[in-house]
Amino acid sequence: MPDTYRRIVLAARPDGAVTAENFxxxxxxLPQAADGQVVVRNDYLSLDPYMRGRMNESxxxxxxxxxxxxxxxxxxxxxxxxxxxxxxxxxxxxxMYGWSEYGCSDGAGLMKVDTEHVPESAYLGPVGMxxxxxxxxxxxxxxxxxxxxxxxxxxxxxxxxxxxxxxxxHGCRTVGIAGGPDxxxxxxxxxxxxxCVDYKAAGSDRQALRAALEDATPDGVDGYFENVGGVVMxxxxxxxxPFARVAICGLISGYDDAGGAAPIExxxxxxxxxxxxxxxxxxxxxxxxxxxxxxxxxxxxxxRLKYRETIADGLPAAPEAFMGLLKGRNFGKQLVELS
Amino acid sequence: MPDTYRRIVLAARPDGAVTAENFxxxxxxLPQAADGQVVVRNDYLSLDPYMRGRMNESxxxxxxxxxxxxxxxxxxxxxxxxxxxxxxxxxxxxxMYGWSEYGCSDGAGLMKVDTEHVPESAYLGPVGMxxxxxxxxxxxxxxxxxxxxxxxxxxxxxxxxxxxxxxxxHGCRTVGIAGGPDxxxxxxxxxxxxxCVDYKAAGSDRQALRAALEDATPDGVDGYFENVGGVVMxxxxxxxxPFARVAICGLISGYDDAGGAAPIExxxxxxxxxxxxxxxxxxxxxxxxxxxxxxxxxxxxxxRLKYRETIADGLPAAPEAFMGLLKGRNFGKQLVELS
Numbered sequence: 001m002p003d004t005y006r007r008i009v010l011a012a013r014p015d016g017a018v019t020a021e022n023f024x025x026x027x028x029x030l031p032q033a034a035d036g037q038v039v040v041r042n043d044y045l046s047l048d049p050y051m052r053g054r055m056n057e058s059x060x061x062x063x064x065x066x067x068x069x070x071x072x073x074x075x076x077x078x079x080x081x082x083x084x085x086x087x088x089x090x091x092x093x094x095x096m097y098g099w100s101e102y103g104c105s106d107g108a109g110l111m112k113v114d115t116e117h118v119p120e121s122a123y124l125g126p127v128g129m130x131x132x133x134x135x136x137x138x139x140x141x142x143x144x145x146x147x148x149x150x151x152x153x154x155x156x157x158x159x160x161x162x163x164x165x166x167x168x169x170h171g172c173r174t175v176g177i178a179g180g181p182d183x184x185x186x187x188x189x190x191x192x193x194x195x196c197v198d199y200k201a202a203g204s205d206r207q208a209l210r211a212a213l214e215d216a217t218p219d220g221v222d223g224y225f226e227n228v229g230g231v232v233m234x235x236x237x238x239x240x241x242p243f244a245r246v247a248i249c250g251l252i253s254g255y256d257d258a259g260g261a262a263p264i265e266x267x268x269x270x271x272x273x274x275x276x277x278x279x280x281x282x283x284x285x286x287x288x289x290x291x292x293x294x295x296x297x298x299x300x301x302x303x304r305l306k307y308r309e310t311i312a313d314g315l316p317a318a319p320e321a322f323m324g325l326l327k328g329r330n331f332g333k334q335l336v337e338l339s
Numbered sequence: 340m341p342d343t344y345r346r347i348v349l350a351a352r353p354d355g356a357v358t359a360e361n362f363x364x365x366x367x368x369l370p371q372a373a374d375g376q377v378v379v380r381n382d383y384l385s386l387d388p389y390m391r392g393r394m395n396e397s398x399x400x401x402x403x404x405x406x407x408x409x410x411x412x413x414x415x416x417x418x419x420x421x422x423x424x425x426x427x428x429x430x431x432x433x434x435m436y437g438w439s440e441y442g443c444s445d446g447a448g449l450m451k452v453d454t455e456h457v458p459e460s461a462y463l464g465p466v467g468m469x470x471x472x473x474x475x476x477x478x479x480x481x482x483x484x485x486x487x488x489x490x491x492x493x494x495x496x497x498x499x500x501x502x503x504x505x506x507x508x509h510g511c512r513t514v515g516i517a518g519g520p521d522x523x524x525x526x527x528x529x530x531x532x533x534x535c536v537d538y539k540a541a542g543s544d545r546q547a548l549r550a551a552l553e554d555a556t557p558d559g560v561d562g563y564f565e566n567v568g569g570v571v572m573x574x575x576x577x578x579x580x581p582f583a584r585v586a587i588c589g590l591i592s593g594y595d596d597a598g599g600a601a602p603i604e605x606x607x608x609x610x611x612x613x614x615x616x617x618x619x620x621x622x623x624x625x626x627x628x629x630x631x632x633x634x635x636x637x638x639x640x641x642x643r644l645k646y647r648e649t650i651a652d653g654l655p656a657a658p659e660a661f662m663g664l665l666k667g668r669n670f671g672k673q674l675v676e677l678s
Contacts, residue, residue, distance in 0.1 A: 053610075229606060242623075248609040263602035267568060270587040270618030271392075277616045279609030 001039075001080060005030050006315050007070045007100035014055055017256040018326060022055065023071070023319040031104045033083045038110070040093055040103045042077035045315070045336040046124035047322045048158070049227075052255040071099040071318075076113070076123050077338075087112070094123045099318050101338050117301035125158050125333035126307045127297045133249055133282040134162035135292040137225055138170075140285070141247035141278050146171030148222035149241075151213075153232050155196060156183040156308070158333035159249060162296070163225045164193045165305050172223075175216045177232055179328050186331070191306055199232055209235050220244075229253045229261040237264070240273040248279040256326050308332030340378075340419060344369050345654050346409045346439035353394055356595040357665060361394065362410070362658040370443045372422045377449070379432055379442045381416035384654070384675040385463035386661050387497070388566075391594040409437040410657075415452070415462050416442070416677075426451070433462045438657050440677050456640035464497050464672035465646045466636045472588055472621040473501035474631040476564055477509075479624070480586035480617050485510030487561035488580075490552075492571050494535060495522040495647070497672035498588060501635070502564045503532045504644050511562075514555045516571055518667050525670070530645055538571055548574050559583075568592045568600040576608050585616040595665050647671030 004027050011024040033039050054065040054072055065072055075097040079087050084107045087093065095110045097103025113123050125131060137159075144150055150167040154160040155176025164174045164187065176187040176196040184196035195216035202209035213235055220241035226233055229251030237246070254261025269275070299305035310330040312321035318336045325334045343366050350363040372378050393404040393411055404411055414436040418426050423446045426432065434449045436442025452462050464470060476498075483489050489506040493499040494515025503526065506513045515526040515535040523535035534555035541548035552574055559580035565572055568590030576585070593600025608614070638644035649669040651660035657675045664673045 233606075248606070251607055251610070254607065261606050263604050264606050265602050267572075267587070267600050267603050268590055268593065270616065271590070271620065272618075274618045274620055274623060276618075277609065279611075279613045279615075281610065281613055284613060 002030055004028060005100065005102040007098070008315060008318055009068050009070055010055060010065050012067070013057055016258045018052065018055065018323050020319050025316055030102055033081045033104065036084050036106050037104055038079050038084050038087045038107050039081040040077045040095060040097060041080045042075040042097055042101055042103060042338045044076050044121050044124055045099055045318060045338055046074040046128070047318065047325050047334040047336060048073070048130065049250050049252045049255060049325065051322065052326060072096065073098045074124055074129060075100070075103065076120050077103070092120055094128065099315065101315055118297050121309060121335055122300055122307065124335060125309065126162050126300050126305055127293055129282060130158035130333065131162050131296040132289055132292045134159045134166060135296060136282050136285055136288060137247035137249050137280055138163050138166050140288070141280055142223035142225060142245045144170045144172050144223050149173040149175060149217050149219055150223040150225070151175045151177065151217065151221050151236055152225040152227070153177040154227035154252065155187045155193065156332060157227065158307070160225070160227055161191055161307060161332065162305065165191055168192055169304070173219070183331060186308065206231060206235065210238070213239055225249060227252060231262070234262070234265045237266070237269050240269065240275050242273050244273055244275040246275060246277040248277060252326065310334050312336045314338070341369055343367060344439065344441040346437070347654060347657055348409055349394060349404050349406050351406070352396055355597045357391065357394065357662050359658050364655055369441055372420045372443065374422050375445050376443055377418050377423050377426045377446050378420040379416045379434060379436060380419045381414040381436055381440055381442060381677045383415050383460050383463055384438055384657060384677055385413040385467070386657065386664050386673040386675060387412070387469065388589050388591045388594060388664065390661065391665060409439050411435065412437045413463055413468060414439070414442065415459050431459055433467065438654065440654055457636050460648060460674055461639055461646065463674060464648065465501050465639050465644055466632055468621060469497035469672065470501050470635040471628055471631045473498045473505060474635060475621050475624055475627060476586035476588050476619055477502050477505050480619055481562035481564060481584045483509045483511050483562050488512040488514060488556050488558055489562040489564070490514045490516065490556065490560050490575055491564040491566070492516040493566035493591065494526045494532065495671060496566065497646070499564070499566055500526070500530055500646055500671065501644065504530055507531055512558070522670060525647065545570060545574065549577065552578055564588060566591060570601070573601070573604045576603070576605070579608065579612040579614045581612050583612055583614040585614060587616060587618040591665065649673050651675045653677070
């Protein structure tokens with residue numbers, strides 16, 4: 001066991017886009033486990049869009065990340081010391097130790113996971129919070145029916161990729177929206193979506209984006225899982241069928257913009273299509289997690305749910321990887337490998 | 340029986356605000372009932388905001404009103420000639436004969452009503468489509484629970500006045516938004532709302548409107564019934580509690596504007612408050628009408644549901660009254676008395 005470990009704290013709140021100066025890398029002493037505690041060496045750190053909201057001081061659905069404290073984040077790692085009867089050395093555990101090489105806690109919220117059938121890192125992706133987010137938003141907000149058309153933005157990402165694959169399993173026509181030909185090819189060829197619209201190909205030509213979406217959704221859109229907001233969202237809303245359902249999971253296009261996400265331009269569409277739009281946060285629905293994670297774990301273990309990871313190397317690489325995530329530079333789930 | 344009657348047709352589609360030139364008053368021969376038909380002399384014509392949408396050519400939830408044909412609208416009147424076994428002379432009937440002194444049809448969609456306990460004109464208001472709109476949006480979209488705070492815009496109007504009174508019966512704190520001190524006094528003193536915000540008092544000072552709403556909703560807003568859109572809507576959305584429900588019934592502030600209703604400025608609120616926003620059209624839910632109308636009729640008959648009417652005199656007054664409705668000049672349900 002080393003004497004020290006590294007962590008990244010929030011050094012300053014961003015004013016608009018996140019920069020490297022918002023973070024500080026610290027080396028701190030490694031604690032020993034007190035009675036009832038465990039010490040965990042984190043193997044992977046999860047980077048997720050929600051972290052951007054925590055960096056602001058403004059009102060959000062969660063308390064802001066305090067300045068000078070370890071950045072929030074989910075981790076998966078191995079118990080290296082235990083004075084807690086529920087955990088043994090070498091147990092693989094998912095926790096919320098943040099942007100940190102080690103974690104020490106009383107074990108509350110720590111979950112032992114099986115790595116025989118499911119790879120360890122998947123517990124931060126399709127069998128973790130991103131997968132549950134997809135599962136909840138699709139099943140409980142959109143409530144898809146076989147034969148319907150379901151559209152998801154950020155379709156190659158950690159959440160979007162699961163949304164589309166689950167919708168396919170429901171018997172839906174599944175259409176992704178992603179940035180660039182590589183991501184779109186992955187979405188259709190590897191994940192099995194029926195179509196994928198490349199929003200970057202349309203550039204600032206909204207008519208072109210609308211036309212591409214129309215081609216991909218000949219029967220309109222019955223369910224929309226929103227991760228990005230902005231022009232993409234406004235375009236899809238204009239394509240909704242009567243009684244469509246829209247799950248607002250994220251609005252990443254506005255997270256780095258001091259003005260926030262772009263407006264919903266045409267609220268009259270709520271009357272034209274009588275659709276329902278609902279924002280949700282998966283942590284509001286913890287009682288459903290065991291059900292969802294079991295289903296997702298089985299799908300991953302049996303190869304029916306595919307996923308892709310972008311892995312940054314070492315904790316010091318986390319800020320740059322996070323900034324890339326906010327700009328869509330990652331491809332699939334963004335992780336940082338720590339050990 | 341006269342030889343002729345008057346009707347108002349759509350002469351031209353509006354370009355922005357509705358003007359008198361959009362309508363034409365015609366005198367046409369009064370038909371005799373053919374076998375199976377009834378002839379009805381209309382006593383009252385209902386004027387409703389939804390008619391504005393029908394005047395446009397653009398995509399809406401309904402087919403546009405054709406040029407040169409009688410303006411759509413609900414009517415209540417008396418059968419004056421019947422060759423249909425289901426109707427007798429002097430039956431009082433609610434129908435969709437439009438802006439017209441008489442109607443002649445095979446009786447499809449015509450509904451006989453009881454005028455012993457409920458005044459005839461109420462079947463165009465609290466016991467008609469506006470009342471059902473309030474009933475559906477409140478009970479089926481907002482789903483109020485006792486103790487919650489429910490806000491409704493256009494609170495003194497045909498729909499809003501019913502929303503608030505029903506919410507009170509559900510045990511909710513009920514807050515109206517209306518234009519001017521007279522309407523606000525009516526909403527609190529006569530309809531029994533707990534509070535009413537005068538949006539006109541705030542003028543263009545959004546901070547003042549926000550402050551007035553905060554005073555009226557000390558515990559935030561759990562349900563919002565939207566009739567107007569624009570600044571009022573954006574202000575209320577900022578006051579929603581987690582898991583609030585918003586029923587979009589209408590967006591009258593934008594109906595006369597070529598640009599349509601103002602945008603929803605801050606979609607991130609969907610995540611902050613995880614609220615649900617749903618547009619609805621009461622005619623999508625005809626199976627529920629008998630249940631709702633029975634409840635509303637009982638409430639009116641027993642004096643527990645109050646309403647107010649603004650009655651224009653004679654069919655030629657209908658266009659001016661309709662233009663006033665779109666500007667909020669009416670007070671309560673806008674009717675035209677025809678006979």
